[in-house]
Amino acid sequence: MTTTTVTPRRSTGPRLRRARGFSADRPRRSPLLTVLTGIVLVYSLLPLAWLLVNATKTQADLFSSFGLWFGDSFALFSNIGQTLTYDDGIFVRWFANTLLYVVLGAGGATALAVLGGYGLAKFDFPGKKGVFATVIGAVAVPGTALAVPTFLMFSQMGLTNTPWSVIIPSLISPFGLYLMWTFAAEAIPTELLEAARMDGAGEARTFAQICLPLLAPGIVTVLLFTMVATWNNYFLPLIMLKDPDWYPLTLGLNAWNAQAATAGGEAIFNLVITGAVLTIVPLVVAFLFLQRYWQSGLAAGSVKE
Amino acid sequence: MTRSTRTTLRRTALRGAAVAGALALTLTACSGGGTADPEAAAEEGGELTVWAWDPTVEPIAEAYMEAHDGVTIEVVNAGTGNDQYTALQNAIAAGSGVPDLAQIEYYALPQFAIGESLADVSELGAAELDGTFTPGPWSAVQQGEGIYGLPLDSGPMALFYNATVFEEHGIEVPETWDAYVEAARALHEADPSIYITNDTGDAGFTTSMIWQAGGQPYTVDGTDVTIDFTDEGSTAFAETWQQLVEEELVAPISSWSDEWYQGLGDGSIATLTIGAWMPGNFESGVPDAAGDWRVAPMPQWTEGASDTAENGGSAMSVTEASENKALAYDFLEFASAGDGVQIRLDGGGFPATVADLESEEFLSQESEYFGGQKINEVLAQSAADVVEGWQYLPFQVYANSIFNDTVGQAYVSGTTITDGLADWQDASITYGNDQGFTVD
Numbered sequence: 001m002t003t004t005t006v007t008p009r010r011s012t013g014p015r016l017r018r019a020r021g022f023s024a025d026r027p028r029r030s031p032l033l034t035v036l037t038g039i040v041l042v043y044s045l046l047p048l049a050w051l052l053v054n055a056t057k058t059q060a061d062l063f064s065s066f067g068l069w070f071g072d073s074f075a076l077f078s079n080i081g082q083t084l085t086y087d088d089g090i091f092v093r094w095f096a097n098t099l100l101y102v103v104l105g106a107g108g109a110t111a112l113a114v115l116g117g118y119g120l121a122k123f124d125f126p127g128k129k130g131v132f133a134t135v136i137g138a139v140a141v142p143g144t145a146l147a148v149p150t151f152l153m154f155s156q157m158g159l160t161n162t163p164w165s166v167i168i169p170s171l172i173s174p175f176g177l178y179l180m181w182t183f184a185a186e187a188i189p190t191e192l193l194e195a196a197r198m199d200g201a202g203e204a205r206t207f208a209q210i211c212l213p214l215l216a217p218g219i220v221t222v223l224l225f226t227m228v229a230t231w232n233n234y235f236l237p238l239i240m241l242k243d244p245d246w247y248p249l250t251l252g253l254n255a256w257n258a259q260a261a262t263a264g265g266e267a268i269f270n271l272v273i274t275g276a277v278l279t280i281v282p283l284v285v286a287f288l289f290l291q292r293y294w295q296s297g298l299a300a301g302s303v304k305e
Numbered sequence: 306m307t308r309s310t311r312t313t314l315r316r317t318a319l320r321g322a323a324v325a326g327a328l329a330l331t332l333t334a335c336s337g338g339g340t341a342d343p344e345a346a347a348e349e350g351g352e353l354t355v356w357a358w359d360p361t362v363e364p365i366a367e368a369y370m371e372a373h374d375g376v377t378i379e380v381v382n383a384g385t386g387n388d389q390y391t392a393l394q395n396a397i398a399a400g401s402g403v404p405d406l407a408q409i410e411y412y413a414l415p416q417f418a419i420g421e422s423l424a425d426v427s428e429l430g431a432a433e434l435d436g437t438f439t440p441g442p443w444s445a446v447q448q449g450e451g452i453y454g455l456p457l458d459s460g461p462m463a464l465f466y467n468a469t470v471f472e473e474h475g476i477e478v479p480e481t482w483d484a485y486v487e488a489a490r491a492l493h494e495a496d497p498s499i500y501i502t503n504d505t506g507d508a509g510f511t512t513s514m515i516w517q518a519g520g521q522p523y524t525v526d527g528t529d530v531t532i533d534f535t536d537e538g539s540t541a542f543a544e545t546w547q548q549l550v551e552e553e554l555v556a557p558i559s560s561w562s563d564e565w566y567q568g569l570g571d572g573s574i575a576t577l578t579i580g581a582w583m584p585g586n587f588e589s590g591v592p593d594a595a596g597d598w599r600v601a602p603m604p605q606w607t608e609g610a611s612d613t614a615e616n617g618g619s620a621m622s623v624t625e626a627s628e629n630k631a632l633a634y635d636f637l638e639f640a641s642a643g644d645g646v647q648i649r650l651d652g653g654g655f656p657a658t659v660a661d662l663e664s665e666e667f668l669s670q671e672s673e674y675f676g677g678q679k680i681n682e683v684l685a686q687s688a689a690d691v692v693e694g695w696q697y698l699p700f701q702v703y704a705n706s707i708f709n710d711t712v713g714q715a716y717v718s719g720t721t722i723t724d725g726l727a728d729w730q731d732a733s734i735t736y737g738n739d740q741g742f743t744v745d
Contacts, residue, residue, distance in 0.1 A: 060593045063567040148395075155399035242356070242383040242392055242402065258385045260590060261561035263460070263582035263617055264359055264654055265385075267590035269563055 055079060055277045059270045079274040086271055093245060094252035095278075098231060100163060101248055105170030106226035113173050113222050117180025118211060122193060135181075138174035144235050151239045165240035166248070170230050176222040183218035184211070220293035224286070231283055249279045343429055343638070346631035350375015353633055356393065357408035357621065358385040359457065361652035365645040369636055372644075378636065386410060390417075390702055397422050403626035405633040409454065410619045411445035412509065412701045415525070417622070418453040419699040424623040425451035429634040437642050441615045441691040442657040446622075449527065454622030455641035456657035458649065460580025461687035462513060462603045462616045465587070468676070469597040470499060470572045478601050482545050485576075485604045489554040492575055500556035501549070503565060503574050506713030508705035509616060510560075510578075514542045516614035516695045518606050522730075525696050530744045532698070532733050534726035541606055543722040550716055557716070570594045578603055580616035581684040585653035588674050595673070600680040603687065613687040614695070618657070655684065662688055700740060704733045 050068060056076040057065065065071035083091050120131060150169055151160065159165045188211050196206040212219075234250040241247060244255065253275050260267035350373065355362060357380060366378040381404065383392045390413055396402045397420075409417060417423050431452040435443075442456035466478055471488075474495040479485040489501035504510065515522060520538020524531045534543075549555050556574055558564045568574035570591040577583065587598060603613050621641060623633040639645050646658050650667070661667055662685040672680045698704050711732055712725035737744035 060570075060591075062563070063570040063591065064593060151395060152399055155396075155401050158401065160399070160402055238388075239392075239395065242381055242396075244382055255382060255384070258358075258388070260563075260566070262358055262385050263458070263580065264361065264585050264652065265589075266360070267566060267586070269566070 051273060051277055051280075055270075055274045057270060057273075059267065062269055062273075075270070076274075079270055080278070083271045083274045083278065086268065090244065091249075091252065091275060091278075094247050094249045097163070097246055098248040098250075098279075101166050101170065101233070101237075102227055102230045105167045106223065106230040108167070108171045109173040109176055109226040109230075110219060110223045112171060113176035113180045113226075114215060114219055116177045117182075117218075118184045118188075118207065118215070120177075120181045121184035122188060122190065135174050135178050138172075139178060143169070147236050147239050150236075154240065160240050161242050161246070163246055166233070166237050166246075169236055170226075170233065173222070173226050173229075176226055179222055179225075180215070180218055183221075184215060187214050187218065217293050220290050224290055227286060228283065249275070253279065341429070341631045343631045343635035346629065347373050347376065347635040349632075350377075351629045351632045352376075353378045353406065353629065353636060354404040355380045355406045355408075355621075355636075356383040356389060356404040357406075358382050358389065359408060359619070359654070361649045361654055362408065362621075362640070364652065365640045365648050366636075368644060368648060369639050372639075376632065376636075386413075387702065387706075393417070393422070397624075397626065400626075403624050405627035405629060406621055406623055406637060408457065408619050408621050410617065411442065411615065412512070412697045412705065414446060414454060414620055414622065415448055415697055415699045416702050418448040418451070419528075422625055423453040424625050424627065424630050424633075425453060426455070426623055426630075426634050426637070427452040429623075429631060430638060431455060431634070434638075434642055437659060438657045439659055439662065439688045439691070440693060441688070441695075442618060442620070444693070444695075445615070445618075445697075446620045454620035455637050456618070456620050457641050458582055458618050458654050459657035459688060460582050460616045460618035460655070461684060461691055462517065462578055462580055462613050463683050463687050464576055464578050464601045464603050465583055465598055466576040466601060467569075467572050467574075467594070467597050468599045470575045474499075479604050480602075481608050482541075482604045482606055486545060486548050486554075489549055490552070493554050498573050499575055500568075500573060501554055502576050502578070503556040503558040503560060503568060504546075504550070504716070505557055505559045506709050506716045507560060508708035508712075511542070511708070511712060512697070513614045513616040514546070514578075515539045516692060517603065517612050518542050519612070519692060521694060521696070523696050523698050525699060528699075528742050530698065530737055530742050532730050532737070532744060534730045539726060540723070543726055547715070547722050550722065566590045572597065578616075580618060581655040581687065582617065584655075584672065584674065584680060588653070596676050598675055599678055600675060600683045602683055611686075611690045612692050613690045615691055657688075698733065698737070699742065700733075700737055703736055704729070707732050707736075 046068075053068060053070060054062060056074050056079070057071040058073050058075045058079075061071035061073050061075070120128065146169075151165075154160050154165050154168075159168070192210065193206060196210050201210070232250060233248065234254070237246075237248050237251050238254075241251065244252065247255065253272055256268055256272045256275065259265040260269060353376070355366065355378060363380045366380050370376055370378055383389045383404075389407070390409075393403070393407055396404075409423075414423075427450070434455070437443075438456045439459060439461075441461065442459045446452055446454045446456060464478070468478075470492070471478055474492060476488055476491050476495070477484070479488045485501065492499045492501055512522075515534075515538050518538035518541045520534075520536050520540075520542065522532060522534045522536065522539055533539075556568060558568055558574070565574070569577070569587070570593050572594075584600075587594070602611065605612060621637055623630050623637060627633050642658060646656055646661055650656060650661065656662055656667075668681050668685060669679060670681055671677045708729060711728035712722060714720045714728075715722045715725040734744045
């Protein structure tokens with residue numbers, strides 16, 4: 001009798017556990033969620049696939065072949081060559097401009113956000129609440145709304161149509177500051193700072209040698225955000241810049257696209273598409289390389305240890 | 306023949322310019338910025354900034370610089386059409402970074418002229434150019450007594466049609482708009498994938514069609530403006546086009562989109578009634594359709610008539626903010642009435658100058674793309690047949706920007722084009738009055 005009662009209990013054991021307990025190690029399978037995620041995956045990858053496929057077509061092929069499959073010709077390399085040399089190689093110039101704006105703009109914005117966030121998180125000073133309110137308020141104001149007033153101000157200062165008119169506004173990242181602030185508050189134990197001071201380290205040294213490594217995941221996160229924002233920045237340069245020699249890639253590609261819509265203009269959709277592919281490559285590479293720092297940064301501070 | 310006509314023309318023009326320039330010298334001496342005699346200014350040299358999106362402006366500037374040692378011209382593509390107008394407005398409002406010259410489409414020119422953003426170049430020699438340009442573009446650059454630019458190109462309309470498609474289905478190329486509607490039905494019935502044309506509501510096309518029908522919805526006298534879309538011409542267009550929209554005979558594709566180029570290439574868009582500058586776009590945009598397309602005169606409202614209208618086209622204007630208007634004008638004249646015209650023609654542009662439109666060389670040119678047809682004969686005839694007296698609003702850029710909220714609704718919902726035109730009229734009147742015009 002006893003043996004018969006024991007055996008079924010053993011066999012139902014795992015089945016019961018499977019039905020009842022869902023831990024992070026044993027997630028429940030949901031067909032609905034799988035389908036939804038699948039749809040989202042296709043939705044986000046399809047444009048990319050379209051872009052890659054169509055970058056291999058000539059202008060004539062683009063209009064005569066099916067959009068999601070390859071055409072008669074494989075013109076990827078000649079397209080890339082043409083993109084880089086069309087109109088005296090202006091694309092290369094735009095690429096360099098974008099790099100300049102990203103290095104100085106996003107780099108500067110990150111540096112300022114790190115310094116500011118650290119200061120706000122770890123030091124007490126009068127008016128801190130005011131700064132907090134300002135930063136939170138600034139996050140809510142879209143950059144687009146400020147573009148025209150900024151243009152008029154910069155115009156008075158004679159800065160429009162220069163790279164500075166794009167770089168200086170990019171330096172300000174309220175969201176980055178806020179992120180670094182909360183990150184620094186969690187990631188740097190105040191005791192550690194006290195210990196460093198006790199050991200005789202100056203403020204600068206404490207920051208550079210002790211805090212910076214701790215802040216690394218947060219810095220990468222902010223850097224990625226500001227990089228993407230600057231890389232994709234469109235409206236601000238559109239308003240500020242008139243000289244195609246200073247255009248970033250976004251404006252340049254748009255100018256190429258607009259060319260098809262004018263009398264006497266040459267339609268170069270194949271170059272626009274190839275240019276778009278070349279434009280996203282650096283961002284994809286940056287994401288792949290910085291991914292692990294970024295992921296660890298996202299979760300920091302979420303669990304009290 | 307052509308070359309000599311052009312040089313004589315230019316010489317007279319220059320002589321006139323010198324006289325007028327001397328006169329202008331006394332008038333504008335206080336404005337500073339060196340001499341007011343264009344020719345002297347050109348010899349003296351200087352720097353100019355030109356905002357233009359047209360690809361032929363760059364080679365014209367190069368040719369000018371080659372002929373004038375001390376002159377440096379920077380050609381900047383500050384965007385096309387509306388983008389550039391916004392940039393220009395911004396620069397004018399900010400008071401800095403305004404170019405010396407800007408390319409401006411005819412429909413937008415009154416807006417800048419009345420805003421006193423453009424210089425009146427009649428005293429600088431433009432007054433002497435009367436008769437140099439075809440009437441449509443020439444009247445388009447004039448506002449009241451002033452001349453606010455010189456025509457770069459023009460867009461007399463013609464019917465571009467895919468001959469292969471028409472032949473395949475044995476349908477005649479329509480000569481009247483009624484026949485056009487019939488052809489639309491026949492084509493779509495023969496092959497449901499074929500549409501007579503594409504249209505999703507286009508302000509420029511609509512106004513051009515009303516223009517050809519003899520309508521004159523806009524009358525402008527200084528700041529007194531009348532807007533009336535109930536006249537015969539407007540009604541004729543609205544009623545005819547309504548049939549096409551209602552029966553879904555026009556492809557719901559916006560012009561200049563990649564879908565549009567695709568439709569022009571694969572024959573699903575069978576005709577375009579559009580400006581004479583279109584051949585260049587055909588050649589570069591849909592090279593695969595070479596040989597399929599032909600050009601015919603624009604369909605007529607009454608049988609046997611030969612009325613046409615302008616569609617698009619742009620002028621170049623000297624800005625009021627320019628510090629060297631004399632030099633700017635000298636370049637402008639070079640570009641639009643001098644040697645620049647030939648450079649534009651070589652670049653595939655369509656001229657606005659009478660001498661070129663009438664030249665044997667131009668008319669007898671056979672277009673390979675259009676199956677060897679002498680398309681310029683049709684296009685030049687159209688330039689001569691443009692209905693006179695058309696006026697655009699002094700705030701046409703704004704009016705066009707709200708076209709799709711009003712008339713455009715007829716293409717996507719149950720409202721009619723007539724209702725849409727009435728809405729457009731009301732919205733334009735309200736805006737005009739808000740801007741300080743007297744509109745009714």
